[in-house]
Amino acid sequence: MAGRIVVPFGPQHPVLPEPIHLDLVLEDERVVEAIPSIGYVHRGLEKLVEKRDFKDFVYIAERICGICSFTHSVGYCKAIEAIMDLQVPERAQYLRTIWSEYSRLHSHLLWLGLYADAMGFENLFMNAWRIRETILDAMEETTGGRVIQGVCKVGGVRRDISDAKLKEMTAKLDSIGGEIEDLCHVFFDDASVKHRSVGVGMLSKEDAHKLGAVGPVAKGSGIALDLRQTGYSAYGSLDFKPIVETGCDCYSRCIVRAKELAQSVDLIKQAAANIPAGDIEVKVKGNPDGEYFSRVEQPRGECIHYVKANGSKNILRERVRTPSSANIPPLVKMLEGCQMADVPVIVLSIDPCIGCAER
Amino acid sequence: MHKEEQTITEVGVDNLVSEVSKMYDEGYRLVQIGCGKYDDIFEINYSFDKDCKFVNLRLKITEGVVVPSITGVYLCAFIYENEIHDLFGVSIKDIAIDFKGNLIRTSVKNPFNTPTVTKVKAAKPAKSENAAAAGAKPDVKSDAKPDTKPDAEKKKEEA
Amino acid sequence: MSGLTKSPWIIHYDASSCNGCDIEVLACLTPLYDVERFGILNTGNPKHADIFVVTGSVNEQNRQVIKNIYDQMPKPNVVIGVGICACSGGVFKECYNVAGGVGQVIPVDVYVPGCSVRPEQIIDGVVKALGILEEKRAAFAAESKKGTDTGANADAKKDGGN
Structure with a gap:
């Protein structure tokens, strides 16, 4: 029996696109304890509210993270709109829903690719990202941006999607639907995927609840936690049920995300079929005064934008709690007792977004 | 317009941990802990959620008051408590996993406590x-x- | 050594980027853009790399990390700052924890502005960098020819022959 050794993991590591540092305490090949240390990407953007007025801050909020960018701007705008009691037009709500689901598609395809890459399955990585490009094309055609859209604003959205374009988009989704299905089947059935992820990185339902897991991490541990159930934007009028898996391992978290792809496609089609005509924005008068915790379901889980304002054009405090920071304690739990060689797969299974976690 | 109902209950330093334990026993999930500094008051919000019902406990303190950690009840609070300590300089006692000011190492010390x-x-x-x-x-x-x-x-x- | 610019290897480090530019750097490798067909490879090891791609701005935490990676890279090499944050700090310039562009820590050869940068721009930047790499390589070869003994000369000749 070897003594304990501490192996540093990160911040610059071939498997990590982003810098996170973990001190792994090892006994032979087994991880006894993992101590995360972050701060490499901390920018301190919450403090920028003192320098930007509340309408301008949307573009900072959007740049908290380049993957959940659109959902961050929705979260922030929703907080301001709730404080100011703005009636955002229905059409804008539907458009936000459509773009949010496109973000989810792009984020989950990105993650499935990275996860495949962490397992050493490069072909699958390339395939996932190839399909993702068609999603980004749709984003670019409708908003003008691939990953940072800049289309959401306080009181509505900046651009409309014509009905003809919506038809074209759904037709496109139909045509790539088969490809997405094929891709998902590899994740569902492939022996090497199962070999790397079944029973790896266990997180029981109790632990997930106690440690405050959110998003696919919670859903993969049998907790039906999905804020789209609260019915913000247009989710209230769409048919939707959270996807839950009970395996509590990396495989379940992977399956949840793969199944959410089909769900997002379905939600986009529903929204495109039911979108009402009308304005896409409402005029914003005055400054916000009050406080609100705005909650949205991002691809990675529940995100909180807390805004407190006192009636001046600069809000007093914006606090963002991103899904990735909530999922760090569950990650520490998952890593306990795992093998050193499984660490990259487990770290990726929470879909860590360090840009989000540190802001 | 979708607006959630959000209750905020004020607590003190003395009954914070007991109130948090009550939430835990009722099956609430800790959503987040967030701090803000308004004039000389630090306002710390403890947010909980159960079946999409959103509840907050609010603690208001002045500079120098030591806040008890709630990691004894919700272990995951360590990430938020360390963050509040690093960004605001609020001292929090007995955090289960205490980074001692090294979680978010900023170039300016306690940047939000200006x-x-x-x-x-x-x-x-x-x-x-x-x-x-x-x-x-x-x-x-x-x-x-x-x-x-x-x-x-x-x-x-x-x- | 002339093979250097035919098949440059790239190392990517995310300074304090929002991820937007990082995923676009990765997107360059994937089937639509596929820079690997030009021989450009992404590596995780600084000692294998010719081109250092940095996204995001510098802060106190990552200053040393960036410098370490740069120092470990073999010379000659080029540095590309990808995204407006790597150029100047971008929208986060005024944040307390952002010191500014990558140019503050290491010499940058090519700046690729944009928020977020498009993959086409990144590829364009890399192609620009290749020209600079070739110049540096020639200067490096000339330097080692001039200043060293016959052994180095023989090496240079061998390379020339290849």
């Missing part, structure tokens, strides 16, 4: 800055005093 700049009156900013500077100085002095006093006392003793 004197609040009030933009209410145009003539006053200079004054309020002075006041802020004056507010900062006593801290330095009080830090320095214990060092100088013993020296002085030593000299007396030597004499």
